[in-house]
Amino acid sequence: MTDVAAAWAEALQRFDWLPSWGQSLILLGGAVSVALIVHALGVALVRRVVKQGDVFWRSLVSRTRRPARLALVLLAISLVSPLLPLREELAALLRQGLHIGMVITIGWGSLVALDIAAALHLRKYRIDIADNLIARKHLTQVRILRRAAATLIIVFTIAFALMTISGFRQWGVSLLAAGGAAGIIVGLALQPLLTNLIAGIQIALTQPIRIDDAVIVENEWGQIEEITATYVVVRLWDLRRMVLPLTWFIQNPFQNWTRDSATLIGSVFFYLDYAAPIEAMREKLEAIVRPSPLWDGDVMVLQVTDLRERVVEVRCLASARNGGDAFDLRCAIREQMIAWLKAEHPEALPRDRITVAAQPVP
Template sequence: MADPIYAFRPEWAPLWLFNLAALGLGAVAGLILHELVTRAIRRSLRGKDTYWSTLLVKLRRPSRLAALILGLAVGASFAQLGEGGVAALRRILAVAFVILVGWSALTALDIWSLLHVRRFKLDAEDNLLARKHVTQTRILTRTAGILIVILTAGFALMTFPGVRQYGISLLASAGAAGIIAGLALQPFLTNLIAGVQIATTQPIRIDDAVIVENEWGQIEEITSTYVVVRLWDWRRMVLPLTYFIQQPFQNWTRETASLIGTVMLYVDYTAPVDVLRAKLEEITRASPLWDGQVVNLAVTETSERTMQVRCLVSARNAPTTFDLRCEVREKMVAFLQSEMPQVLPKDRLDAEARLKGSPPGLGNPVSG
């Protein structure tokens, strides 16, 4: 007795023509249905959230392919391909559909991350909140993307009975194969977990100023396995994610971008500290780099020859603080050279020897 499905085939139609017509009509029906559904959704989203309208545009191709696959699957039910042919075609279509679902999920994830990050400006004066959200978004997006790819590949392979049975037997047996696989994936899983931990606890963020391996730089990129630090001289230091979980490092912009810079001066004991403090305030207040918060001068240490004078100034971020330190250092040294050359560090023993007219080194060793 003939299969009732084959009753649709006219007696005059060749087998290949009937199969082609069945698959073609199914594909056309799927595309028409896709177009109708897309227009209805677009009409309902008009004037609403940007995310869904953008997602609809970006998913136009994968959704069209998904509708085409569904149409071909329906057409394969009417085509006379034989049991083996129908099963093979459906398996191919199932794998393609799973891949399209994964592709759509990755597209939706990318659109969400781009629209979310667009709300924050890293070049703003106070970009702490922006760096926090950008770092979390980038790390979690990469982690979620990896999981989507793994799940997509897993579901695609599970459509083949042989692979599915192998996976079940492997899970049932566990043993040495599971241990070997776990050891092989340990570095990958460690970095994946470290990425999630960095995204949630945020010891570092994009554009943070850090000191790692005795080098100063800024966090330029955080991937799923490593971190790129842009050093002050434009070199790049690449470190694994686990470094920032397991190793100590300095983060100069952990809570705020503002920093206090230090300038050390070494002067003679006769230097008037009040005059130096007034000059520091004059230089700092006249500088556009100063943020108006901290300016201070104090004698922090003395030796048998000089006093150590520490100048503190603050600026809005690490690069500006460095430039302000250089400016203060240059202008304070220039002031000492032009206005007070007598307070620059000198060998007091040799100076007294010259005043007495005796050879250097023969003066009173305890004088001064």
């Protein structure tokens, strides 16, 4: 390294006739040019090595190209900075800029490394298959934790960058340690963000919800479409979107229809006359459900579940692979059973009976 610096100093002596700012531009331009050439040669070499390799490694080289280029440029400038004929104030300003640039480069590289690690983990799982419970579990965990970690990396990068500036060092310390008046102000300003960040970590670890879960929230049925660092997007059955903060799912009760399995049991209730043919209805239910592609082959039951003053309550149960199939199967049972009762057993439909007492003829 000393030999390189000596070579740069000897080369710079040939431009003694230039003013100091001109010498500085030549030295900085040469350093940056060398850094860019080294970066280009390195990227070309690495691309040639991984050209026939895995897609992940090719994307890794592509995504780390810019952070690596910035790091090499900053390194080159820092190596030649002691040789620059600058006043002390300008030299201090340059060192300050190099420190901030290096902190930003490290933060940038950390974010890229985080995205690559998340992508590498998710490549093991497929969500476009029927039995995707494990895949949705890992997808939810990785997305929430990645966003939480990215938020922390950004906060720490800003804090360390502020700590390199003497006039703002206390702000950086306060942002990290939450101490002093500045720390209190920052803490109050970031309270909603931090609350949702902690809630996101809870959801990622305990997983009360996952991507593509079927849920009922605020008396609306929908599916979890997106989980961000601060909110959850629920795609409702009519294609509306409900946006809820992460803390809502920690603090409020809700229904998750696919918590452990996507399989659901759909129920259909009929209120019929006491003359309803129960055994014939069981046979009709089997005739409706068994050939249906919506039925998963597990549960199919018809029972009288209640007796009321004028009607009997008949409940039909049929299972399906997911909530959407269960809803469609319930509708099919209602439509076909009612049509069959009207056509074959109209006496089973609810009706009021009136008894007329005969009066003796005087």
